[in-house]
Amino acid sequence: MNTMLSAILGVLILFGVIALQGLILVYMERKVSAWMQSRLGPNRVGPWGLLQTAADIVKLLLKENIRNERSDRVIFFLAPILAFVAPFAAFVTVPFAATIGFRDLDMGAFYVFALGSSVVFAVIWAGYGSNNRYALIGAMRSAAQMISYEVPLVTAVLGVFLVAGTLSLREIVQLQSQGLWYVAVQPLGFVLFLVAATAESNRAPFDLPEAESELVAGFHTEYSGMKFAFFYLGEYAEMLVSSCVLVVLFLGGWLIPFANNANVPTWLHLLSFVSKVYLIIFLMMWFRWTFPRLRVDHLMAFGWKVLMPLALVNLLATGLIVYWLKS
Amino acid sequence: MIRYIKDLLKNSWALLVGLAVTMRYMFRPKTTVQFPEQKKELGDRYIGYVKMMYETEGEHAGVTKCVACMACVVVCPVSCIQVTHDKHPDPTKKRIAKEFILDYVKCEFCNLCVEACNFDAIIMGHDYELALYDRSVMDMVLVKDMKYHDDLYDASRRQTGSANRSITSPREREIIEVINKKEHEERIKKAAAQSENAS
Ligand code: SF4
Ligand code: SF4
Numbered sequence: 001m002n003t004m005l006s007a008i009l010g011v012l013i014l015f016g017v018i019a020l021q022g023l024i025l026v027y028m029e030r031k032v033s034a035w036m037q038s039r040l041g042p043n044r045v046g047p048w049g050l051l052q053t054a055a056d057i058v059k060l061l062l063k064e065n066i067r068n069e070r071s072d073r074v075i076f077f078l079a080p081i082l083a084f085v086a087p088f089a090a091f092v093t094v095p096f097a098a099t100i101g102f103r104d105l106d107m108g109a110f111y112v113f114a115l116g117s118s119v120v121f122a123v124i125w126a127g128y129g130s131n132n133r134y135a136l137i138g139a140m141r142s143a144a145q146m147i148s149y150e151v152p153l154v155t156a157v158l159g160v161f162l163v164a165g166t167l168s169l170r171e172i173v174q175l176q177s178q179g180l181w182y183v184a185v186q187p188l189g190f191v192l193f194l195v196a197a198t199a200e201s202n203r204a205p206f207d208l209p210e211a212e213s214e215l216v217a218g219f220h221t222e223y224s225g226m227k228f229a230f231f232y233l234g235e236y237a238e239m240l241v242s243s244c245v246l247v248v249l250f251l252g253g254w255l256i257p258f259a260n261n262a263n264v265p266t267w268l269h270l271l272s273f274v275s276k277v278y279l280i281i282f283l284m285m286w287f288r289w290t291f292p293r294l295r296v297d298h299l300m301a302f303g304w305k306v307l308m309p310l311a312l313v314n315l316l317a318t319g320l321i322v323y324w325l326k327s
Numbered sequence: 328m329i330r331y332i333k334d335l336l337k338n339s340w341a342l343l344v345g346l347a348v349t350m351r352y353m354f355r356p357k358t359t360v361q362f363p364e365q366k367k368e369l370g371d372r373y374i375g376y377v378k379m380m381y382e383t384e385g386e387h388a389g390v391t392k393c394v395a396c397m398a399c400v401v402v403c404p405v406s407c408i409q410v411t412h413d414k415h416p417d418p419t420k421k422r423i424a425k426e427f428i429l430d431y432v433k434c435e436f437c438n439l440c441v442e443a444c445n446f447d448a449i450i451m452g453h454d455y456e457l458a459l460y461d462r463s464v465m466d467m468v469l470v471k472d473m474k475y476h477d478d479l480y481d482a483s484r485r486q487t488g489s490a491n492r493s494i495t496s497p498r499e500r501e502i503i504e505v506i507n508k509k510e511h512e513e514r515i516k517k518a519a520a521q522s523e524n525a526s
Binding site: 032037040 | 335342345346348349350352353354355356357358359361
């Protein structure tokens with residue numbers, strides 16, 4: 001009973017935190033995009049437009065939920081839920097600080113990547129369930145894209161696991177506290193992971209599943225109101241979770257650079273973690289507002305002809321070096 | 328193989344250049360003009376809508392400068408100007424417009440009437456907040472009973488609550504300040520000469 005209660009409490013806290021992060025990230029995205037385009041961004045609702053996203057949520061809550069008459073009712077309903085739940089569940093194993101985190105799984109990284117790739121189901125369900133050709137084309141593209149970027153993504157991090165010798169995210173951070181951060185050990189892996197994670201979370205320049213100019217809104221064309229909001233939230237949750245994993249794997253998680261991390265208060269560790277995550281998210285936004293969207297065949301070519309060979313080379317080199325050092 | 332690596336490095340460099348551009352723009356001053364509070368500087372020759380000029384000083388201040396010569400009425404391609412005339416209160420002048428009505432629904436802001444006017448009585452103003460809720464008030468009465476009349480301004484102020492309606496263009500200011508003064512002085516001179524002649 002007690003574990004049940006604490007689990008429910010944990011889920012509620014996590015949901016609150018992610019929803020809040022979603023609000024902040026949407027606001028940040030708008031501001032960053034505006035500044036990069038010499039605009040001002042939201043500045044009317046609340047001080048500096050801070051309440052703009054809250055107003056948006058209210059708008060989305062009040063909107064009518066429209067469902068295409070011939071859509072597949074069950075799948076149409078489940079898709080946005082999965083799109084949000086999968087990245088949401090991945091947070092369970094992310095270590096936020098030395099003593100903060102929900103559950104420490106010894107296959108943590110595997111769990112996170114497995115959930116990350118299940119988002120593709122949500123997208124395909126949304127496309128199939130909507131009974132709309134734009135949505136279906138978006139979903140097909142998304143399936144192709146996510147499956148082909150999954151491979152370099154995982155291959156890129158395999159190097160880290162080879163070096164660390166563990167799949168537990170917490171242990172990986174603890175190993176980094178003793179030596180160099182893995183961004184210094186695996187610089188190529190870091191870059192590859194960053195690019196592949198951007199593609200994985202369907203963000204520009206890899207946002208082909210929702211390419212507005214060709215597909216209206218891609219897989220979520222038919223969604224409105226709160227269901228749409230869940231897709232939106234899911235995208236940001238996914239972005240959040242991939243930056244969290246990136247920070248944990250390559251940037252030393254909660255560790256503070258150039259400092260003795262042994263007797264530092266937990267809140268400082270948490271602050272360090274959050275600021276690193278936001279740095280990575282800013283990087284992703286920077287990509288989004290700089291690069292134009294790729295064409296489908298270029299996207300595939302980039303995934304298979306650039307990312308994949310580089311990831312393999314990285315893996316091979318790491319494996320050889322680790323083998324040589326150990327023997 | 329070598330070409331592959333070369334291309335890879337070259338293209339990655341290109342991406343970094345792109346990132347640098349957006350980063351630079353992020354810290355540049357923004358170009359947004361926040362419309363209702365801030366307004367854009369308009370060029371001198373900006374064509375807003377037709378504005379009537381009137382005497383600003385002297386005996387006949389507030390009286391229109393339009394002498395009802397009908398040049399603008401003739402030249403207007405859409406015939407949207409109506410002018411009726413009366414005797415000028417100033418004895419040195421003959422006619423004056425009693426009523427000058429411009430159908431702003433029809434007006435196409437072509438500036439021809441302003442060019443036709445020999446008396447600098449009408450100019451193109453600098454107002455661009457021209458939307459109104461009601462077509463009927465768009466018959467803008469520029470002159471009523473020989474006086475400068477600001478019907479449209481009043482109507483729009485009433486309806487949109489916009490406070491600073493009358494933006495004076497540099498041209499307008501110039502006409503008001505220089506030409507009015509000159510004419511006024513000339514008229515005083517003439518009057519003085521007349522009175523000299525009489526005595
Ligand atoms: S601007 Fe052109 S259309 Fe408008 S009143 Fe003058 S002449 Fe007529
Ligand atoms: S506005 Fe000018 S052109 Fe038109 S009637 Fe008056 S004086 Fe003549």
